[in-house]
Amino acid sequence: QTGRYILALKLRGSERQLVADERPLQCLSQLGQLATEVQFILRRTGPSLGVGQEDTPTTERRLHRPPEPGPLKHRKPHKSLTFNLGPSAFSHGSQPNKARAASPGASPEPRASPVSLVDATNPVDPSKEEVFGRVLQQQRRLQELELQLHCLQRETHVWEQESCSATAPSPTPVRTEELQELERRLRENEAELVHTARWEAELQAETDREQDLRRRLRQTLSSVDDHSHETEELRARSAHLEHDVRPAAHRRSSRAAARQQQETLRPLRQELRHRLQQGDRLDATVSETQEELRAAGDTLQDRRQLIEELNKELRQCNLQQFIQQTVGPHGDHAAPPPATELYLSVAGVVE
Template sequence: MELKVWVEGVVRVVSGLSLNTSCQDVVIALAQAIGQTGRYILILKLRGNERHLVADDCPLQHLAQLGQLATEVQFVLRRTGPSLSEGPDTSANERRLPLSRPSEPEPLKRREPQKALTFSLGPSTLPKRNKPKKDWSRSPRSSPELRASPVSFLDPVNSMKTNPSYPKDEVFRDILQQQRRLQDLEIQLQDLERETELWEQKWSSPEVTLAFAEELEELQWRVRQNEVELMQTEDWEKALQAEMEREQGMHRRLDQIHSSINDQSYEITTLQTRSAHLEEDLQVRVQTQSSLTAQQDESLKSLKQELHNRLQLGEELDVRLAESQQEMETAEERVKTGDY
């Protein structure tokens, strides 16, 4: 998952987060990305109100608790001062930047749930990640509320060195830095306590209680509206499912029609091929029959010519036979008459 954080007016996206990713890890990643050391604090803004997250807070868990209001939340990374390791000469005023007071919420133009506005700056009820124990002892004022102060996540470790060769001046300097840091934390803790009192006074007033009652009533009305919309959505889903099934049936029917058209097209192609073959065979037969008829006509013509010639020859033979018979008759008459 990812988280959008405003850093100096620019939105930066921190990705690869989980519900158990702490505010300290997010601040370290952002500070490394911008390449600037110092003390930082991650602020959760909602409708003009601010909450300073502690090191062990998990931003994504806060968003999950806010529900629909999570879309209105803005996370802002604010630099509260230079790193303590930048030197002991850093002025106390630069390290003791006052915490920003939550601005008064503007009059609500529309009633919306504000269940996320009652923040608790004490120990979080969410499961905390186990942190390694620090080398220094806490002061009496370092109660669980101390975790609400800004933490310099990028400071180098300034713990006491066990090496005997470590310079004594450096050890004293580290001790002075730790003392200054504890003083800063105590001052910031006092500011947070005053801020907590202001919040408690503000949200315990009758006007706020009445506003919460009205908003609760509106929330209940919205829940009922959501239930009605959910029922309508279920009806729409059923109608959509029926329409989708009908569309699927039409697609299946269309596929069947396409398949039938393809089969009929194949049959038509086959019939056209057979018709073409039959037409070719018929043309061959017609041509063959024509050639046979021509041959028969030629043969008949020759036979007729031969018959005509033979008839003429027969007529000639008849004429000759008649002449021969006449000559024979003449000869017989001469024989009878004795003319030898």
């Protein structure tokens, strides 16, 4: 304020000069755990109030006050000038803090924020390190006391809330009937949950069955592909044999040669016919499997829709119960609010 001193904040080798309107305690509160490592350094930058007072260690630090006449200096006791670092960042406007702020004439022991730098009875000033060490110590003590006060206020608030909740009036008969109705619906919802669990088990069984059918379908399709490949090979072999037999038939005109040719082709034709019949049976099996798969998919979709509807109804009932339990202990009227009647009517229709 006088421009003759500057206050610097030193932390881990770095130093920063504080401006006139900056509060040191707010800086400490912003630093958090690093506040214990902070050092405040007060430097003198200008001359003192008088020329003859520069060499004396007991220089008065009066702010914006003109020097008094010489005879009056020794007639009246000097007032102790306090160096206040500003209000604490942890203050919450409690009554003990107001009491301390309202009694400037009290002793320095109960006051944590203001610290006397000049003692009227002791003409020798303490050193700057001792003064600022005392200031920081008392500021830390003030912060601890204010934290304890804040904790006590919170505990008192919690106790008041518990006492208020303990002395709350009992629910009206109408609310009791509504709660009984909600309990009945809760039991019904639990039964529906059991039913839903059974449906989910059946759904899982159907899903397993569907996976088994898909696996069998893949095996059947693989077998069909194998048999188709074998059938193509047999047809190629038959065509090659027919191509080989045809010149021999032209060369042989006797019946023995013709019967031999027929006997040679008969096993191949029988095997080819057997393969074709087996392929037709496999095609029919694939068609039946696909039909079963589609039917299982439709059944699975229907059951999923049914489970979704049951879950929606269950959420609506749970919402009704939650609203009734929330409104019940705090309501003072006999009739529930219109929103509650609407939810109850919707829940009844859904059931």
